[in-house]
Structures are given as structure tokens and as C-alpha cells.
Amino acid sequence: MRNDIPNLDFNSKKPDNSGIDILTIESLFVRKHEIAHHPEKAHQVTFNMIVFYTGGESRQLVDFVWHNVKKNTVIHLSKGQITAFQFTEGLKGYIILFTEAYLKKQIHSLPKNELIRLFNAHLFSPVIQVPEDDNVITYLQLFYEEYSDIEEGYNQENTYNSLYSIIFSKLERLKQYQTFHLKRSDKLTHFLDFKSLLEIHFNTNRNADFYAEKLHITYKHLNTICKDTVAVTAKQFIDAFVVLEAKRLLINSDIKSTELSYFLGFEEPTNFIKYFKKHTGLTPNSFKKTYL
Structure with a gap:
């Protein structure tokens, strides 16, 4: 299928890159007309991304929702999400890009909760507001300076990895304060299992009973899990997904609404159109025109 909104691949100019890169928002603004896709237009990323705003005020698009950003706002995106920047006067910050392979290499040194909190698009808001007195910016600046050093220093990759782990852990700690209610419990485990099943079966089954049966729990229990974890019912979560x-x-x-309706398991295209409009207020074609 032809891409209308491009998938942007990880592409570092640094030789022998291990899967991580850092640049400034200012440099992206300067180069916006030189790169293959204008960063202010919606695009899908094939890597993970952390954006740390150090100055100015603006908005950033994440999966069709615009989020306000200002100094000390962090936006984190997972592989596959849709994003777009909005450049304004005085906008500054850092963008860390890293591949799925790089993230997997770091997993052994990061607690599982950290991965759940920062890179679970369906579980948490992509926004963190960093307190003024937090020193995470110091490590970002060090990372940028190390990475920008033209002369490759001894053991430089280990330096990147160490600084990345510090930055990641500090952001997770801040995220933990914002999501204090979520603990590594049986409910969270069941919810993540539910989400994994949904990723496999979403285009063949939208019935909450089906997923409860797969999880060997009751529909009522699955509803309680979803309400306690993400504050919506199981059916509401399925529909949003x-x-x-x-x-x-x-x-x-370039998929047509008719094709998409059958792919998503709707018996009739009109049923899909009604379903989509009920949840978005737009027909599929109107939605597509809005973003293209």
C-alpha cells in the first residue's frame, strides 16, 4: 500500500552508530526544507523518540492529539506513533532518537516498570512536565556534547549508554510520580496481557467477553481491571484501540474505507462508517482529508 504519511526511518550520519542519535529542535527547524519530509506535517516514526523542550511554547501532535509544550515539557513516542512538530519563535530543545534494537539492548539495565511507563502508548499520556529544580537537562546537555564531539573518544559508546540510562531512569521517576496509582500488580499484568491479545485479534473480534475468556477471567473482572488501570471499561478500551x-x-x-471495514472485521462498510463517526465525529474520508 502506498504511504500518504511517510514512515520516517532511523538515519544517523554518525559512522558506526549503535542505534541512538540526538539533535536539537533548532537544527531540525533550520533543516526543515532540506529533509525528505517536512517535520510540521504528520509522519509516522519507526523508532522511539524523546523530545525535551528547553524554551519557547508550542504544540506537538501525538497520534492525532495536539499536546501543549513549554519549557521543561517532555514528549515521548513509541515506534509506530504519528507525530508532527509546530515550530514557533524561541522554540528550543533536544530530540533523542533510538531504535527498537537499541532499546532491547538496554532492557537488562532498566527495570521493567520503566519500559511500561514510558513506552506504553495506550497506558499513559506521552507528556511529562519536569520540575524546574530537576537536573535531567544537565545529562541531556552532556549527552549532546559527547555525541557532537567529532573525534571519537575512547569507550564513547559506553558513555552514551550510561548517560542514556541516567536520562531514561530520571524521566521514569518523574513519570512514576504522575502515575503513583499504578503498581506492578496482578491487575496490571492482566491488563498488559489483555492489550497483547488485542494487538493480535483487534481486526477479528471487538467483544470484551472474547478477551475475558482468553484470559480465563470473567467479563466483570476484566472490566474492573480496565477501570482500575486506565479508567475506562474493557469495551471502551477496545473501541479506542x-x-x-x-x-x-x-x-x-491508500486503503479505501470499504477495504478497511472488512480488514477490521466489519460485515458491512456502512457499519464501519457509523462506528468510526460515532467515536470521532467524522467519516473516514473526512478524517483522512483533514490530515492530508
Whole structure:
């Protein structure tokens, strides 16, 4: 299928790159007309990304939702998400890009909770507001200086890895304060299992009973898990998941509404159109025109 909104691949100019890169928002603004895709237009990333704003005020798009940003705002995106920047006067900051392979290499040194909190798009807001007195910016500046050093120093990759781990852990700690209610419990484990099943079966089954049966729990118990974890019912979470996948497919391919309706398991295209409009207020074609 043809891409209408491009997938942007990880592409570092640094030789022998291990899968991590850092640049400034200012440099991206200067180069916006030189790169293959204008960063202010929606695009899908095939890598993970952390954006730390150090000055100015603006907005950033994450999966079709615009989030306000200002000094000390952090936006984190997972592989596959849709984003777009909005450049304004005085906007400054750092962008860390890293591949899925790099993230997997770091997993052994990072607690599992950290990965859940920072890179679970369906579980948490992508926004963190860093307190003024926090020193995470110091490590970002060190990372940028080390990475920008033209002369490769001894053991430099280990320096990157160490600074990355510090930055990641500091951001997770801040995220933990904002999500204090979420603990590594049986409910969270069941919810993550539910989400994994949904990723496999979302285009064949939108019935919460189906997932409860797969998890060997009751429908009522699955509802309680979802309400306690993400404050919505199981059915509401399923619908939100399906609608987001539909949005991504609509704007990232030449798939027609009719084809998409069958792919998502709807018996009739009209049923899909009604379903999509109920949850977004737009028909699939109107939504696509809005973002293209």
C-alpha cells in the first residue's frame, strides 16, 4: 500500500552508530526544507523518540492529539506513533532518537516498570512536565556534547549508554510520580496481557467477553481491571484501540474505507462508517482529508 504519511526511518550520519542519535529542535527547524519530509506535517516514526523542550511554547501532535509544550515539557513516542512538530519563535530543545534494537539492548539495565511507563502508548499520556529544580537537562546537555564531539573518544559508546540510562531512569521517576496509582500488580499484568491479545485479534473480534475468556477471567473482572488501570471499561478500551488503528491505516496508506471495514472485521462498510463517526465525529474520508 502506498504511504500518504511517510514512515520516517532511523538515519544517523554518525559512522558506526549503535542505534541512538540526538539533535536539537533548532537544527531540525533550520533543516526543515532540506529533509525528505517536512517535520510540521504528520509522519509516522519507526523508532522511539524523546523530545525535551528547553524554551519557547508550542504544540506537538501525538497520534492525532495536539499536546501543549513549554519549557521543561517532555514528549515521548513509541515506534509506530504519528507525530508532527509546530515550530514557533524561541522554540528550543533536544530530540533523542533510538531504535527498537537499541532499546532491547538496554532492557537488562532498566527495570521493567520503566519500559511500561514510558513506552506504553495506550497506558499513559506521552507528556511529562519536569520540575524546574530537576537536573535531567544537565545529562541531556552532556549527552549532546559527547555525541557532537567529532573525534571519537575512547569507550564513547559506553558513555552514551550510561548517560542514556541516567536520562531514561530520571524521566521514569518523574513519570512514576504522575502515575503513583499504578503498581506492578496482578491487575496490571492482566491488563498488559489483555492489550497483547488485542494487538493480535483487534481486526477479528471487538467483544470484551472474547478477551475475558482468553484470559480465563470473567467479563466483570476484566472490566474492573480496565477501570482500575486506565479508567475506562474493557469495551471502551477496545473501541479506542480499534479507532486509533483505523486512523493510522487511513492516513498511512491508500486503503479505501470499504477495504478497511472488512480488514477490521466489519460485515458491512456502512457499519464501519457509523462506528468510526460515532467515536470521532467524522467519516473516514473526512478524517483522512483533514490530515492530508
